[in-house]
Amino acid sequence: MGRYPRFMEVLPGHLERLPAGGDRFQAELLSRDQRERILMAMFEIVAKRGYQGTTVELIVKRAGVARATFYENFENREACLLAGFEETVADARAQAEPAVAAAKEWPQKVAAAIAALLDYVVADPARARTCLVETVSAGPPALERYEQAMASFAPALAAGRAYTSESARLPETLEDSIVGGIVWMVHLRLQRGEVDQIPALLPTMLEFSLAPYLGETRAAEIAATAAGFANPS
């Protein structure tokens, strides 16, 4: 997947410990790697057992770090989840940016962003499941952050209102509904373990997202070219 250091990708089932470093640089590196390993382990365990079934004990065991190391990086299990969620949202946005920037018009930008989101989900289903399925049951702060993240996608969609004829009326809640519908389609496949079906959702997601602004026919035309929106990165 290329998102983690090479040593993490080739680790066997049990994550190995890094050798302890002596100087400050090595200590920082070790600390950063340990933090990433904790987050990786957290994603894996939450995706498998659900947030309520995840304990710090399970995370540190999977990450191969001491309990004290966990608490040096995170106050508790919830803080670990929130940090993982924040990093994922930022990471997913960064991954989508090149394709979105390369697209000239709004409909193609929307298509590029959704395609990048689906690529991201498929590349790391455990992380995606944790963030899109489990976060909502992890207590009020996590739910609030989740809602904020979802709401942050609405303005990019609302730019499509400029493409709608002046006489057309659009509901105020339209963008919230579109984001909710797209996330639900992904949520359902992650919950059922049908990750392989996620890429095929793109044409319907584009029709669903674009039709209110551009009309059914134009939206379907763009959706028919969905394969061309693969993320160049």
Next chain:
Amino acid sequence: MLAVADPGSERGLICATMLGLVGRRGCAELALADLERAAGITAHEFHAHFASLEDCFEAIWTEIDAELRRRMHAAYQAEEEWRAGLRGALAAAVELFVADPPAARLYLVEASAVQPLRRTRSLEALAEMLDRAPRRDDLPFADPRLLAEALAGGVWSTAAGLVRDGGVVALEAALGELTYLCVLPFCGREAAEEELRRS
């Protein structure tokens, strides 16, 4: 009033109290001791009916779900035309929630506390209703079944957000918007805008 929350029985009293507490402040900070105190019961009496708070929550959620589906189905079946049936079904759902705001919060906003599969089945039922929309020859969409799934998810998340942020008043005010969303792909813009004007 929900049958499960009829305070005439001890079990109903527990459910009615739970509904009131969740309706006011949500599930997250709720402890069994709060429920016992508010209902005037002991832990022993609570456990005679439910294994846990989650168990109690699930019993209430399940009954709201059954009642919601029953009313939506009846309203849908009462109309010959799909669009009128869908409008009736959504209106029936909103009516149920407006009459019982705590039930709206428990069912929609606190839904993550319930077994995920239950919520999935409920949304699948709505998607099935949407998927019964008449197929237009000129409808260009590749997969109407998947589109119905997206619409169901969009309706649910919007309804939950409205209740969370503005209560059932906001949900009631947005009935036309939710109907618009569902009607647009299957019946076109003109029909969808008619639904907006109704609200």
